[in-house]
Structure formats: structure tokens, C-alpha cells
Amino acid sequence: MKSFTDSPLYEPGRGAIVHVERPPVVETYQLRKVYRTGFWLNQKIESLKSCTMTVYQGETFGLLGPNGAGKTTLLKTLLGIVRPTSGRASLLGHPIGDRAVKQSIGYLPENPYFYDYLTGWEFLEFAAGLFEIPPSVQRQRIPELLELVGLAQSAAKKKQMRQYSKGMLQRVGMAQALINNPEVVFLDEPMSGLDPMGRRQMRELILSLKYAGKTVFFNSHVLTEVEQICDRVAILAKGELICAGSLEQLLGVNQDIYQVKGIGGNPDILKRWVRDFTFDDEGWYGQLQGEPQEFLATLRLIGAQLISMQLSRPSLEEFFMQQLLKRGITQSS
Ligand SMILES: Nc1ncnc2c1ncn2[C@@H]1O[C@H](COP(=O)(O)OP(=O)(O)OP(=O)(O)O)[C@@H](O)[C@H]1O
Numbered sequence: 001m002k003s004f005t006d007s008p009l010y011e012p013g014r015g016a017i018v019h020v021e022r023p024p025v026v027e028t029y030q031l032r033k034v035y036r037t038g039f040w041l042n043q044k045i046e047s048l049k050s051c052t053m054t055v056y057q058g059e060t061f062g063l064l065g066p067n068g069a070g071k072t073t074l075l076k077t078l079l080g081i082v083r084p085t086s087g088r089a090s091l092l093g094h095p096i097g098d099r100a101v102k103q104s105i106g107y108l109p110e111n112p113y114f115y116d117y118l119t120g121w122e123f124l125e126f127a128a129g130l131f132e133i134p135p136s137v138q139r140q141r142i143p144e145l146l147e148l149v150g151l152a153q154s155a156a157k158k159k160q161m162r163q164y165s166k167g168m169l170q171r172v173g174m175a176q177a178l179i180n181n182p183e184v185v186f187l188d189e190p191m192s193g194l195d196p197m198g199r200r201q202m203r204e205l206i207l208s209l210k211y212a213g214k215t216v217f218f219n220s221h222v223l224t225e226v227e228q229i230c231d232r233v234a235i236l237a238k239g240e241l242i243c244a245g246s247l248e249q250l251l252g253v254n255q256d257i258y259q260v261k262g263i264g265g266n267p268d269i270l271k272r273w274v275r276d277f278t279f280d281d282e283g284w285y286g287q288l289q290g291e292p293q294e295f296l297a298t299l300r301l302i303g304a305q306l307i308s309m310q311l312s313r314p315s316l317e318e319f320f321m322q323q324l325l326k327r328g329i330t331q332s333s
Contacts, residue, residue: 022056022057022058022059023056023057023093024054024055024056024057025055025056025057025059025091025092025183025184025215026053026054026055026061026078026089026090026091026184026215026217027053027054027055027089027090028051028052028053028054028074028078028087028088028089029052029087029088029089030050030051030052030086030087030088031048031050031051031052031074031077031084031086031087031088031089032046032048032049032050032051032084032085032086032087033046033047033048033070033073033077033082033084033085033239034046034047034085035047035073046239047070047073047239048070048073048074048077048084048239049238049239049240050087050240051070051074051087051236051239051240051241052241053234053241053244055215055217055232056215057215058210058213058214058215059215059216059231059232060206060207060209060210060215060216060218060229060230060231060232061215061216061217061218061230061231061232061233061234062218062219062220062226062229062230062232062233062234063075063217063218063219063220063233063234063236064219064220064221064223064226064233064234064235064236064316064320065219065235065236065237066237066324066329066331067221069236069237069238069239070236070238070239071188071219071236072110072188072219073239074236075186075188075217075219077089077096078091078096078186078217079096079105079107079186080096080097080098080102083097084096091105091184092104092105092183092184103131103180104180104182104183104184105182105183105184105185105186106176106177106178106179106180106182106184106185106186107177107185107186107187107188108170108173108174108176108177108185108186108187108188108190109173109188110188110189110192110219112169112173112176114161114164114169114172114173115161116160116161116162117160117161117162118160118161119156119157119158119159119160119161120146120151120155120156120157120159120161120164120168120172120175121142121146121153121156121157123161123172123176124138124142124145124146124156124172124175124176124179125138125142127176127179128141128142128179128180131179131180133179133180141179141181142156142175142179145175145178145179146175148175148178148205148208149171149172149174149175149178149201149205150171150201150205151168151171151172151175155168156172166193166194167193167194167195167198170190170192170193170194170198170202174187174190174202174205178209182214183214183215184214184215184216184217185209185214185215185216185217186217186218187206187216187217187218187219188218188219189218189219189220189221190202190206190218190220191203191220191222191225192221199222199225202225203225203228203229206218206229207229210229210231223315223316223317223320224315224316224317226316227247227315227316227317230247231246232244232245232246232247233245233247233250233316235320235323237323237324237327237329238327238329242323242327243323247316250316250319251313251314251315251316251319252313257287257288257311257312258287258288258292258309258310258311258312259285259286259287259288259308259309259310259311259312260274260285260286260287260288260295260306260308260309261283261284261285261306261307261308261309262283262284262285262299262304262305262306262307263282263283263284263304263305263307264283264303264304264305265284265299265302265303265304265305266302266304267279267284269298269302270284270302270304273288273289273290273295273298274286274287274288274289275287275288275289283307287312288309292309
């Protein structure tokens with residue numbers, strides 16, 4: 001597979017240059033963050049190294065990377081929670097940290113702290129109060145949001161949050177991130193701790209935000225979900241942005257390799273045509289080696305039936321692992 005870094009769209013250190021007509025919402029230029037730790041603050045941890053990237057309006061953008069890559073640091077820097085050591089960044093055209101922008105952004109932290117003794121409803125009223133949303137608007141918006149995130153009104157009104165499951169807390173957190181009807185939503189590991197059904201609902205919710213024209217920027221380890229919902233992704237490793245682009249740009253479509261699946265026929269003949277030939281109750285499958293037309297003619301001759309034949313491309317997970325291995329990263333920190 002051709003690496004994205006070989007493509008003309010890629011400039012080392014600058015990530016992808018994608019010509020999109022939409023205005024940029026997030027822009028960073030050589031952003032760097034060094035944490036100082038230790039008793040004398042004499043130990044340095046370089047969490048972000050010269051990070052330059054752009055996220056455009058209306059995009060669903062996924063930031064990927066192993067543990068300790070610097071994803072949360074980047075998100076917190078954009079939100080003005082962490083001060084960059086050097087470099088520049090802007091959010092909705094304003095320098096990061098500008099208070100005027102905070103009205104237009106929503107944020108779901110990775111490990112949110114909720115007030116245990118408040119009900120979900122009371123917590124949302126509290127969050128709405130921070131944005132000075134009038135009570136009449138709150139009365140309409142809170143039930144709408146609860147419905148959107150799939151949390152029952154009765155649970156939100158009656159139960160204190162210390163009695164909530166991880167999934168319920170994540171839903172309240174998401175409702176809180178949307179309370180001000182933000183233009184840009186930052187989600188740090190939104191799928192974490194959710195069961196398959198919860199992940200699916202979160203995925204649908206993120207897609208509904210995208211269709212509503214919001215820009216969604218999220219960090220995730222769940223690459224299969226990212227592959228299904230993101231317009232563009234970037235990979236961060238050891239504080240460095242190693243690539244960024246749309247899934248087509250990063251994964252490409254390998255024109256030569258077809259994944260084939262079928263039933264029947266003589267396995268000995270099929271093995272000559274199908275690499276990694278595998279056979280189970282549902283039939284046989286593998287990668288076609290040879291001319292598709294000749295293969296189809298052979299199938300007719302041996303009485304086999306083709307179920308599917310698709311151009312293959314690596315999954316995002318395979319691409320992700322390749323990129324890390326290329327840089328000698330075999331373990332997360
Ligand atoms: N407040 C801090 N003080 C010192 N070091 C920090 C601080 N916050 C993060 N770090 C370090 O910076 C590096 C990047 O951490 P960060 O949390 O940004 O990574 P991450 O990609 O979000 O990881 P994860 O996927 O595990 O959440 C790590 O080595 C971490 O230990």
C-alpha cells in the first residue's frame with residue numbers, strides 16, 4: 001500500500017493540505033507543550049511537539065493515538081485549559097483562550113467529575129446557568145437534550161448521579177456538552193466505558209451533530225467507530241502529528257487486490273486462485289490472485305458461486321498499527 005506520506009497532499013510536519021472550501025474552525029501552528037514535573041519542577045515531559053493542523057467547519061474529525069500520545073493535551077490546549085509552551089492556535093478565528101469563543105463550544109472531558117448528589121436534571125440546569133441560559137429556554141432545551149442522548153426524563157429528574165451507570169453518566173456529560181447549542185463540540189474518548197449498544201447510540205448522536213452542521217473534534221481509541229463516522233482523522237504519536245487526512249487519502253483503495261467470497265467448487269483449484277484461502281460453514285474467502293475475468297470463468301467451470309468481490313483496503317486499525325511500527329512505536333506509555 002502506498003503511504004499517505006508519499007502523496008503530494010502530505011507535507012512533513014504540516015500534515016495534510018486538503019483543499020476544502022469550508023472555513024477553518026481549529027488551526028494550530030507548531031503547537032508545543034512541555035509539562036514540568038517533579039519536586040523542583042525540573043523534569044520535563046514534551047507532550048506536544050510542533051503540532052500543525054486544521055479542522056474545517058462541519059467536519060467530524062478524529063484524533064487518534066496510543067496512550068500518552070498527547071491527545072488530551074492537544075484538546076485541553078485548544079480549550080484554553082492548558083497553556084501551550086510555544087506555537088499558535090485559533091478556535092473559530094479567535095486565539096485560544098479567548099473567552100468570547102467559550103459560548104460557542106461544548107466539551108465532554110475524558111473523566112468528567114459530576115456532582116454526585118445532584119440529579120442529572122439539576123446538573124444540566126447548573127451547566128445551563130453557567131451559560132446564562134434563561135430558565136424558560138432551559139425548560140425546553142433540557143428535555144430535548146435528554147431525548148437526544150437517550151436518557152429517560154424520570155431517571156434524570158429522580159436519581160442522583162452517584163446512582164448512575166457509566167453509560168448514563170456519559171449521556172449526561174454529552175447533554176452538558178450540548179447545553180449551549182455549540183458550533184464546535186470537543187469530545188475526549190466519548191465511547192469509553194460504553195457497551196456496544198451505548199457506542200452505537202453515541203455514534204448515531206455524533207452523526208446527528210454532523211448533519212446538524214456542527215464541527216465535531218474527538219479523541220478516540222475505538223478505531224472501528226472512528227472509521228465509520230469521521231470525515232478526516234489525524235494520528236498523534238509521542239506528541240508528534242504523524243499524518244492527517246480523509247480515510248481515502250490515508251487508506252487509499254488498492255486497485256489490484258480483491259477480497260473474494262463464494263461457495264462450492266473444488267478447493268484444490270480454488271486455492272490456486274485465492275490467496276489465504278479459508279473455508280468455513282458460510283463458504284470460502286481470501287484474496288484473488290490473477291485476472292478477475294479468468295477467475296470468474298474458472299468459477300463457472302468448477303460450479304462455484306461467487307458471493308462477493310470487493311476491492312480491499314487496509315482497515316484504519318491496520319493503517320494505524322503500520323504507522324506506529326514504522327516509527328518504532330510498539331508500546332503505549
Ligand atoms: N498535568 C500533567 N503534568 C505532567 N505530565 C502530564 C500532564 N498531563 C499529561 N502529562 C503527560 O503528557 C503525556 C501525554 O498525555 P495525554 O494525557 O495528553 O495523552 P493521551 O494521548 O490523551 O493519552 P490517553 O489516551 O491515555 O488518554 C503523557 O506522558 C502524560 O503523562
